[in-house]
Amino acid sequence: MENIPAHCNCNILILGCGNILFGDDGFGPNVAEELQKNYNLPEDIVVINAGSSVRNILFDITLSERRPRKIIIVDAVDAGKTPGEIFELPIDEIPEKKIDDFSMHQLPTSNLLKELKDFCKVDVIIIACQVENIPEEVTTSISKKITDAIPEVCKRINEIIKNS
């Protein structure tokens, strides 16, 4: 039996992050499910709906002797752009307030991702979607503009995989 987790032992790892209980924050998990259901991805690509468990996965990768060559994080972010807008967020450019503000919605594990990139030489890409609404209270409904962005992100990830 192979003794290294698939998420450490793949070529490209795609992690859909977010909490489906917080409205648009469910974007990442929805993208992961769409990729799993409707895309025929090569065997060395692993897609995980990481939900709010992404820390466990990144922790293993950081300590592991084998690591993915590339990690694509898919997440919803409030960066003051147009709701539904898709953009790449370089790790080095994560605004300071994203790291230390007191909001419920933040990028996952920004420091850990930075360490993976700088010390472990893993290519880390963050694909973000501008949220319309992160509710104060629990709800599973996602704004239409965010739902509409899901196929676009999947296409974009597919392109990245093809060109890698």
Add this chain to the structure above:
Amino acid sequence: MKKIVIHPATRLEGHAKITILLNDEGNVDDVKFQQLDLRGFEKFCIGKPVEELPRIVTSICGVCPWSHHLASAKANDAVFGVQIPPAAKKLRELCNSIAYCEEHILHFYFLAGADFVMGPDADPSVRNVIGIAGKVPDIAKKVVRSRWLGAEMLEIVSGKAIHPVTAVPGGFSKPLTEKERDTALPLAEEVLEFAKFSIDFAKNSIFPNYLDAVKSLGVIKTGFLGTVTEDGTLDLYDGKLRMMDAEGKYEDFKCEDYTDYIGEHIEPWTYMKFPYMKKVGKLSMDLDNPVGVYRTNTLARLNVCDKIRTPLAQKELTEFREKFGRPVQLTLLYHWARLIELLYNAEYAVQLLKDPAITSKDIRIPVKPRAARGIGIVEAPRGTLIHDYETDTQGLVTNVNIIVGTTHNNAPINMSVKRAAIDLIKDGKYDQGMINKIEMCYRAYDPCLSCATHNLDGRLAVKIDILDINGELLDTLKNF
């Protein structure tokens, strides 16, 4: 007066903020540890079929989904008024023990271990998981391997490791075949070997170096809460609750009566409530004369139980008590207790898998909706987890109350952090190592604040703002 804000607190699940107020002499006047709470979840559940909750609650927290899943399934059993078949209970307990192993390994080596392996005064840039991987690479490999074994076992037993769905009202949805049991058993035995290694490693190479810190850092005197069986044996899945006072006297009560024993105090500066011993009548977090304060989580469970059902963990408990007494009040010993629990869970997983009854096909009984109240309590890694549901005649949820493990520890965490701050900050002098020692106090409790956030950073940035009495910024320290 100066104000020091550590924001956000590092290496705990989710977010928190520590504010330290200094008086004119530069000594600590007050400390507040603010945590986030899950808001609106109860309202979200109203009107939903109660049997959906075990599946929904796993999204509350990506850190301990199994605990929420099982507490919710147990509350469902109670709402429907059924006793689940013995094999179903064993399968639920097996999943619980495996999930515990994963969590305790993660906490010791990743969240807390860095302080001990690298030392509390080490530069923040190496006092993290990368530092560990570089300093003890062989152990790092074993950690990853053991956690993988855990995930693999959960896949085998339940089919889904991250968002569990297999515990259902009335039992478990998937029997364990003999073939699956034969595959899982050697994996569990390997985790047990790693658990044995971990406690030996900690006892020989880690804890002896920090005994001074253990004896002095953040020490407070409180009561304790945990779950035990009828004969006082540690149980993480089922049993009665035991509330022990600071002197070691205790009272046992049925889970259903928790509201008679646990009161909830509110402070204006935080959303999170402060549970306290209701029978005492009030809560006071005065360090010299605390009233009504109790703790949960590993140290509390080991304090309240009379014994442990597996031989190696029982031997460790005996040794632990010979060294430190009962009840143990030293906050940093939460780590030691955590490793004893790791050993117990690894042993118990092996024991359950060797039990021929675990492969029985009789794992579920049918349930019918009714108007009822059902309370499900499990010991989550971070403390006693209470799910309390009420339904109407159609089985739709009319009321939900959830108390999570970290909430029980709200008052003691505040007290431990304050104790450490008072002892370490004198005449306005502080440095990074001192701030980190304060943080070590709350990390001992393994607080999980991710119920309202998915930011599960292992090493969030720490920012310390030093403000004068007028709120003017005098100085900022940060590690990013």
